[in-house]
Amino acid sequence: MSTTHPATSAPAAPRALNLSRTTATAARVLRQLRHDPRTIALMLLVPCLMLLLLRYVFDGSARVFDNIGASLLGIFPLITMFLVTSIATLRERTSGTLERLLAMPLGKGDLIAGYALAFGTLAVIQSALATGLALWFLGLDVIGSPWLLLLVALLDALLGTALGLFVSAFAASEFQAVQFMPAVIFPQLLLCGLFTPRENMHPVLETISDALPMSYAVDGMNEVMRHTDMTTAFVRDTAIVAGCAVLVLALGAATLKRRTV
């Protein structure tokens, strides 16, 4: 009777996703956003304004706008979703609601899928607006199908959600969470081929850029720009982005601990 053994229970077998808990979580996240119309407006309109700005910055050189514009269509959803998710999950951690949810019968997968579903929905709307504006009003020259642009944008948004979720585990405050944006996103932005083709970089940097997921997001967008149908390079790029998103989501799930110190 007096022998000491850990009171910690054995972990439960991994549960399959519960659809109604996932959709309830997604609906809750969207409902929270609905009480915050300014955030929604910023998320949806800022990318459009940036594209508009860019179009007239490169007024004399339509080719440059084509290159950068297509890349940005992939980068915007990534950055927006990264920011929104990292702050949202940080708030979930600091307000105690995460602890409460994990003391309830909610699977970690339900929570993460719920967030991904909610922010993915917003990302689709954001990308549809930005893509529509770029293609039909700003004269962005895309040879491939706009649907493929949307697909890449959605995958980028999921990658942003995944990175944000993961990074929020290492932020103790919202100040820190926001600072992770330059730390995690800026290096990728510089190395993804937006400013100069990746093959022109110093070989060391080119190797690093080969290992960063945003590079493939931009490559994928550029494939759609230049080819009428799905190329193998496009399939490879999107598969890499999707794979990274899943991997980082799994890492993010590992940071959600039921028992904390």
Added chain:
Amino acid sequence: MMNYSFRPPEEPAVRAQGLTVVRGPRTVLRGLDFTVPRGQVTGLLGPSGCGKSTLMRAVVGTQAKVSGTLDVLGSPAGHPTLRTRIGYVTQAPSIYDDLSVRQNLDYFAAIADPGRAAAGRRHKNVTRAIADVDLTTHTDVLAGSLSGGQRSRVSLAVALLGTPELLVLDEPTVGLDPVLRRDLWQLFHTIAAERGATLLISSHVMDEAERCHRLLLMRAGEILADDTPDALRTRTGSETVEDAFLHLVDEATAAGGTKESTR
């Protein structure tokens, strides 16, 4: 030093043996032995920082680095099957400030009792929980614009959803006015009597101790007494539980000598 004069009833709601919790370099709970009987209101009392919240988190299964034996409702603490059977309210209200009272409860109800088939039952539970904590007039107000006391009542209402067999409430009456405090204590007793639930309620206000069936008096990570309020007063020859507590602290200090300085 510890008192075992009571006879533990059959299968208590919580049974701890040698319960120890370490947080960083500090041992917060030191080999506690206690039981929480079923169907009663047990008060967990002691000064701030004595380990009450840590003990509650261990019972609920959210505390890491727990050793010893800790059985809750017949299973080891933190067992997945317990998640639907325990209601837990943290000290700080854990609700979404950017949702209304009803939206908060709707969401947590959907997690506890998912599926479209349960929608009717959920609606009933949510409405009852809001009425339980006397917030029916504030159903559609954003939680963020409520007062501190109202927000902690929303948090309490979440724990009342469904019919938890064990309610663990961390200082649920802090910052509430006397009328509301009395009403909530009445509610706690109703829940114990009518729904047969076990309640473990922490407080550092000693006058609330008089309202409990049983008391666990804590100090510096140890349990000073585990008894009924009446028995405590009789044993120590004190008028109030507060006096009894002070008496026990003096006794422990005299017996243990350097207990406090070993922290």
